[in-house]
Amino acid sequence: MSSRRKHTWGVAAALSAGALVLTTACSGDSGGGGSDDTIVIGVSLPLTGDFSEPGKGVQRGYEAWAQMVNEDGGLLGRQVELKILDDQSSADRVVQDYEALIAKDQVDLIFGPFSTRLVVPSARVAEEYGMLFVEPAGAAGEVFEQGFENLFYAAPAIAEDHYDYLAEYLLGLPEDERPQTVAVASMDDPFAQGTAYGLRDKLAEGGLEIVVDEVYPPNTTDFSSIAAKISSSGADVVVGGTQYQDAVNLIVSLQQLNYQPRLAAFSTAPTNPEFSAAIGAKTEGILSPTGYTPEAAWESNTDFVERYTEIHGSPPSEDEANAFTTGQVVAAAVEAVGCAEQGDCQQQLIDWLRDAEVDTVVGPLSWDDAGRPQSAHLIQQYVDGEIRIVLPEDAQEADFVFPKPAW
Structure with a gap:
């Protein structure tokens, strides 16, 4: 303007x-x-x-x-x-x-x-x-x-732009270091899906294979079947389009199956103060976008x-x-x-x-004519038990850890 x-x-x-x-x-x-x-x-x-x-x-x-x-x-x-x-x-x-x-x-x-x-x-x-x-x-x-x-x-x-810095980082890795497969599970919710699918689509365009792509109702509490599909796929990356309790329930279900992705990214849950305790304090490496620190x-x-x-x-x-x-x-x-x-x-x-x-x-x-803000989200990750900004590099509080089992 x-x-x-x-x-x-x-x-x-x-x-x-x-x-x-x-x-x-x-x-x-x-x-x-x-x-x-x-x-x-x-x-x-x-x-x-x-x-x-x-x-x-x-x-x-x-x-x-x-x-x-x-x-x-x-x-x-x-x-x-x-x-x-x-x-x-x-x-x-x-x-x-x-x-x-x-x-x-x-x-x-x-x-x-x-x-x-x-x-x-x-x-x-x-x-x-x-x-x-x-x-x-x-x-x-x-x-x-x-x-x-x-x-x-x-x-x-x-x-849709919350995970731009993460997609840019992963796709910029050398071919032999880059993850190859992605599993996506998202609540049927415009925000949750927008965040998850923004990352999913950018990774798919960059050549990664989407091996699981599940949608569940907002009131879902039993994630055993979705967790089984993700675990069976052996996906390198799991992306959760989540709010809070659904992310906790999904992660606990994946833990019970001993599934260990190289990277796990969830929409909002890791920003909640109760998140770490809710999943048994096994948070190391989990990512989420944030507009705030x-x-x-x-x-x-x-x-x-x-x-x-x-x-x-x-x-x-x-x-x-x-x-x-x-x-x-x-x-x-x-x-x-x-x-x-x-x-x-x-x-x-x-x-x-x-x-x-x-x-x-x-x-x-500042905003465009439709009310969209004209800035970018940071990427935060649990590093040594604390959630820290890891991307972009000029804003990081700790080095981005990858690959790292998420729990």
Whole structure:
């Protein structure tokens, strides 16, 4: 885009407000928009159901953002109040929630939910009402093919590009060192499949053979048959298009069969703090893409990690960081435009972001006309029991280990 405007927003500058007021409610609860002293932000999250684990991480990120906003003096000098509803991981429910938040409760602003399955229907509601829609977890390509003009993804890259650095590395290896076969198992979910298939397709184009390619429903708990196919194939690389519990169940099933790939890559599960213990602390070599690392030296990230750790006793993970980034992006627009309410203000916020670059805890973000971020994901790997950035080389915290049995 031409005439790009650079706006730098640290935590203290862009985020502010007094005491955190958090309302967690059901869709039928009554409520209202903000007052002269309060800005109310409506959110629907999967706090129960299939996406509850990452959904709660997003909730923690939103709450941390609001608390820091409120500690730092206010967004436009006003307190921030979050009104969070539980959509129960249901697309029908998320539509009802955003309808209620916007039309009935008259919230001033909205933040997006977790999961592409929930982002697309809720973005349609937001567009119908002319609301700015910044979201932390709708990364699948289909999100950006709907023609939304109000949507912005608050992360460095979309799902299909998450593993670009890994594909580039593997295909750049000498022929006799390169893996030859790949087994893929993915949840029937746009984000999970987007991440897994982006890597699958790049490796296949580079000459690797896809020997297993399985899709399973989101509620799958028994992975014995899929694990047996993968184990029998003897694939060099296993790629999991996973959320959290499905990855744990698949890995445990593969462990029981003594299957040892040379490399294992999963969409999101390794970023979860409980992941290592859930699979018996046998994580060495497992990979995942990430748009975030607590060690990143971005100015606002240093403050975010310190203050988040004070609140929770541990550093934030990617889900929390992307939620926090959503708050930063919306705050930057609100402070720049000088308003935060329904009506004409929303289009001003959208227009400002279309031609802006915003400094966040995941780095500088800018977007194309469809809301795609214009950056790249890092590749992280468990090395000596700790998850470290290994690709690209100029960002690595440890050397990429390959080949390495994954568990």
